[in-house]
Amino acid sequence: MNPNNQNIAMVTGVPSLHAPFLHAPETSRSIFVTIFAAACIPLGAGVVFFGWRALFVAVLSVGGCVATESAYYRVTRTPALFGRMHAAVTGILLALTLPVSVPWYVPLAASVFAIIVGKAIFGGVGHFLWQPALVGRLAVTVIFAPPLFSVNLLSLPTWSLLAENRIIMGDAHNVKPESTYRHWSGTPAPAEADAFALRRPRSRLRELTMPTEHPPESIISTLRHMPPVWDLIRGSHGGGIGETCVIAILIAGLYLIYRNYVRALLPVMFILAAAVTVAIAPVRTGAGLAWQWFPIASEGFDVGFVYTAYHLACGELLLAGCLLAGEMTSRPVTAPAQAIFGIMCGAGAILLRLYLPIPIPAYAAVLICNTFTPLLDTTIQPWMFRRR
Amino acid sequence: MVRPRFGTFSGGIDLADEKGATIDSPVAPVSRLNRIRVPLAPVDTDAAEPTVRIGQHVSRGERIAEASSASQVNVFAPLAGRVSGFCTVMLPAQPTGWRESPAVELTDLDPPGNIEPLTENFDSLAADDHSLRLRIDEGSLVTFNQSTVALSEWIASAEKADVDTLIANVMENTPFVTADHRLLAERGLEVVRGLAILARAIGATRTILAVDHRRIDDYRSAVAPARLYGINHIALAHKYPIGAEAILIKVLTRRRVRPGADGLQVGVAVTDAATCHATYRWVACGELPTARVVTVAGPKVDKPVNLLVPFGAGVEDILESAEAGAESRFVYGSAMTGRHLVNGVVVSSATNALLAMEPTRPQSPTQCIRCGWCGDNCPARINVASLNDDFELGRTDAARRKNVQACIECGICSYVCPARLPLMQRVKLLKQTIAGRLGRSGAESHLQSHKKVGLRSASSQPTTDNQPNEPE
Numbered sequence: 001m002n003p004n005n006q007n008i009a010m011v012t013g014v015p016s017l018h019a020p021f022l023h024a025p026e027t028s029r030s031i032f033v034t035i036f037a038a039a040c041i042p043l044g045a046g047v048v049f050f051g052w053r054a055l056f057v058a059v060l061s062v063g064g065c066v067a068t069e070s071a072y073y074r075v076t077r078t079p080a081l082f083g084r085m086h087a088a089v090t091g092i093l094l095a096l097t098l099p100v101s102v103p104w105y106v107p108l109a110a111s112v113f114a115i116i117v118g119k120a121i122f123g124g125v126g127h128f129l130w131q132p133a134l135v136g137r138l139a140v141t142v143i144f145a146p147p148l149f150s151v152n153l154l155s156l157p158t159w160s161l162l163a164e165n166r167i168i169m170g171d172a173h174n175v176k177p178e179s180t181y182r183h184w185s186g187t188p189a190p191a192e193a194d195a196f197a198l199r200r201p202r203s204r205l206r207e208l209t210m211p212t213e214h215p216p217e218s219i220i221s222t223l224r225h226m227p228p229v230w231d232l233i234r235g236s237h238g239g240g241i242g243e244t245c246v247i248a249i250l251i252a253g254l255y256l257i258y259r260n261y262v263r264a265l266l267p268v269m270f271i272l273a274a275a276v277t278v279a280i281a282p283v284r285t286g287a288g289l290a291w292q293w294f295p296i297a298s299e300g301f302d303v304g305f306v307y308t309a310y311h312l313a314c315g316e317l318l319l320a321g322c323l324l325a326g327e328m329t330s331r332p333v334t335a336p337a338q339a340i341f342g343i344m345c346g347a348g349a350i351l352l353r354l355y356l357p358i359p360i361p362a363y364a365a366v367l368i369c370n371t372f373t374p375l376l377d378t379t380i381q382p383w384m385f386r387r388r
Numbered sequence: 389m390v391r392p393r394f395g396t397f398s399g400g401i402d403l404a405d406e407k408g409a410t411i412d413s414p415v416a417p418v419s420r421l422n423r424i425r426v427p428l429a430p431v432d433t434d435a436a437e438p439t440v441r442i443g444q445h446v447s448r449g450e451r452i453a454e455a456s457s458a459s460q461v462n463v464f465a466p467l468a469g470r471v472s473g474f475c476t477v478m479l480p481a482q483p484t485g486w487r488e489s490p491a492v493e494l495t496d497l498d499p500p501g502n503i504e505p506l507t508e509n510f511d512s513l514a515a516d517d518h519s520l521r522l523r524i525d526e527g528s529l530v531t532f533n534q535s536t537v538a539l540s541e542w543i544a545s546a547e548k549a550d551v552d553t554l555i556a557n558v559m560e561n562t563p564f565v566t567a568d569h570r571l572l573a574e575r576g577l578e579v580v581r582g583l584a585i586l587a588r589a590i591g592a593t594r595t596i597l598a599v600d601h602r603r604i605d606d607y608r609s610a611v612a613p614a615r616l617y618g619i620n621h622i623a624l625a626h627k628y629p630i631g632a633e634a635i636l637i638k639v640l641t642r643r644r645v646r647p648g649a650d651g652l653q654v655g656v657a658v659t660d661a662a663t664c665h666a667t668y669r670w671v672a673c674g675e676l677p678t679a680r681v682v683t684v685a686g687p688k689v690d691k692p693v694n695l696l697v698p699f700g701a702g703v704e705d706i707l708e709s710a711e712a713g714a715e716s717r718f719v720y721g722s723a724m725t726g727r728h729l730v731n732g733v734v735v736s737s738a739t740n741a742l743l744a745m746e747p748t749r750p751q752s753p754t755q756c757i758r759c760g761w762c763g764d765n766c767p768a769r770i771n772v773a774s775l776n777d778d779f780e781l782g783r784t785d786a787a788r789r790k791n792v793q794a795c796i797e798c799g800i801c802s803y804v805c806p807a808r809l810p811l812m813q814r815v816k817l818l819k820q821t822i823a824g825r826l827g828r829s830g831a832e833s834h835l836q837s838h839k840k841v842g843l844r845s846a847s848s849q850p851t852t853d854n855q856p857n858e859p860e
Binding site: 017018019020021022023024026027028030031124125126127260261263328329331333334335377378381 | 717743755756758759764771774
């Protein structure tokens with residue numbers, strides 16, 4: 001008899017020689033396939049509102065990620081993990097964060113950064129610290145902006161949005177500003193163009209905290225210039241390809257929660273923390289520009305609630321909370337650590353949006369919190385472990 | 389009367405049952421055997437001294453070996469036959485692996501029989517507790533669960549621990565296995581009476597028969613008289629691993645078994661249907677335990693059955709009689725916690741199932757993607773993902789603080805792991821290292837060999853010539 005039998009079986013990597021002899025059907029690869037499918041839902045919404053160019057950006061981004069991963073592993077001779085499916089997931093998440101109007105080389109550059117800097121130099125799947133798609137997004141945001149590049153490609157003053165009668169097939173680059181635009185549904189396309197050039201709703205909200213030439217008189221006057229709330233929920237406003245459609249993002253997020261890939265705690269805490277931060281964080285309005293704490297109550301709760309809802313529905317906040325912060329490797333493992341992680345991300349996203357003029361506040365918050373993931377994992381040994 | 393309040397446990401999974409093939413098939417006798425090899429050390433101590441010569445004819449139930457130590461039991465011939473020699477067989481060892489046992493080989497065997505109805509010749513209800521215990525001592529009974537001990541010794545340790553609750557665990561919530569279920573469905577009254585005898589022998593004031601709530605209809609006629617014997621029968625939900633001892637005790641009695649301890653320390657003894665049945669057959673009817681019900685099932689078995697197999701029958705013969713595919717992966721015990729079969733294993737009192745599983749392509753473990761499912765589903769509430777980190781980095785000291793000893797080795801972490809990491813095996817190794825069984829150097833050599841071999845095998849193309857170390 002050989003007491004080392006089992007251990008030999010273990011180290012030689014033939015797992016079925018010891019119990020359990022059954023396995024759940026789910027593998028790492030199938031997890032990535034499912035996340036890819038879930039990410040296709042916001043992408044589909046993006047294709048509707050931003051046209052075939054959104055699909056083009058997504059194909060470039062996914063293809064770039066897969067090609068970069070293949071090339072990296074070909075060069076370094078390290079074995080490819082999970083059949084490059086994880087690279088495809090990274091690619092599609094990256095595409096969701098990009099604006100539709102970017103030239104072809106931006107998604108390619110972003111995917112190279114995502115795979116090489118975000119993933120490969122850490123050792124591949126399971127080892128990286130920062131969410132790779134966001135690393136790619138951050139890299140192109142820095143590179144294709146004035147100090148390094150002649151024009152700012154990713155922080156645009158106006159973002160294109162296809163008109164209702166030009167959806168899917170319209171060309172998002174064929175764009176004209178429309179001064180009389182009030183709401184999306186029913187507004188025909190501008191003459192000889194397919195798309196409107198619109199300000200992001202987020203930039204109007206940011207006027208409440210960041211100095212501009214014409215500071216808003218009050219929160220309610222800012223809200224009057226916002227698109228109707230149904231436009232925000234449906235996704236017919238300016239933004240990244242997958243950032244705008246609240247319905248699609250929530251469906252994708254709920255599906256991942258249903259499949260147990262994301263604990264509901266994380267996105268819920270993310271959104272709750274963001275809402276609470278919006279409700280508390282001071283804004284300045286009126287002639288004197290005095291800071292006013294608790295904007296949720298300063299002009300009555302009705303205005304405050306609408307203000308909070310607008311903040312939650314616009315921008316990249318929901319995408320970051322539902323799909324990007326919940327990425328498995330870069331989030332903490334245990335439930336309490338995930339709750340803290342979600343709170344940090346949500347509060348950080350709103351604080352960065354309100355008080356720092358950076359184009360990707362929510363993504364930056366997620367990246368910053370990813371840095372603390374190993375710390376959260378090691379320091380928080382939850383009480384629920386060690387109790388049956 | 390105070391209504392009993394039951395606890396529950398967090399973690400656990402809803403495991404597919406897959407018992408359909410054998411759940412309704414009555415216990416059948418095994419087909420005629422050419423030879424049996426009766427182990428002389430059913431309990432893992434000094435083997436019993438054989439009292440037979442080669443060539444001698446023995447009848448069924450005749451003593452063939454005499455116990456040499458107090459914790460060993462006498463061995464009886466399971467079938468009538470001729471002693472043809474002495475050999476060595478393999479039996480499961482605790483906690484893992486196999487042990488060798490000397491054995492008596494019998495040939496020219498009578499055909500094995502089924503469970504026969506017997507008449508009671510000993511009034512166990514009228515007998516006092518002391519004479520019950522003496523009667524059990526005479527029978528050379530062993531426990532029928534995974535860790536075989538002499539029943540008299542089990543009773544003595546339960547008495548010493550001042551046990552007040554006896555639980556018969558008929559949950560059987562692992563896939564494929566139906567041996568205890570069939571026994572309770574067909575011989576329910578005998579099981580219940582045996583349980584009552586055991587309860588009196590260990591002096592338990594509360595006796596619980598824990599069954600699966602989905603099978604309660606099959607047991608209803610059999611366990612109806614249980615109340616007469618003061619036994620509560622309780623149907624529990626089937627979340628895996630409710631059949632594990634520490635979990636069952638926690639659910640039924642709300643007492644917490646300390647990590648690494650067994651139920652006796654909180655005053656609870658756990659037994660199973662086969663032990664109760666054997667106890668009744670011996671104490672009341674005078675039949676020696678020489679066989680047990682074994683489930684032969686699994687996806688690769690053509691004719692899944694529940695067989696009454698005499699002790700010492702080779703598992704190869706049993707699997708062959710059930711037409712198990714030769715290509716399959718044979719498992720001894722349950723699919724979640726059993727062991728991979730080796731050559732020379734015979735049926736003993738611990739054999740509740742023989743399974744033939746799909747010989748799936750060995751899936752190499754890949755990187756942990758930190759999904760956290762191992763810890764989420766762990767019924768012992770261990771942070772398995774963080775223990776896996778400790779294992780890979782060789783940090784036994786860090787693992788010591790994370791409650792490794794609480795692991796009940798149910799196998800859920802390995803089952804759910806999408807990266808197919810042998811997590812249960814790793815936790816077990818950490819557990820052994822920390823308990824000092826392996827020694828520090830032993831653990832480190834395991835870790836070293838794991839790093840060398842395990843990660844190379846994790847590559848998708850293991851044969852490429854020039855492979856630098858994978859970054860970690």
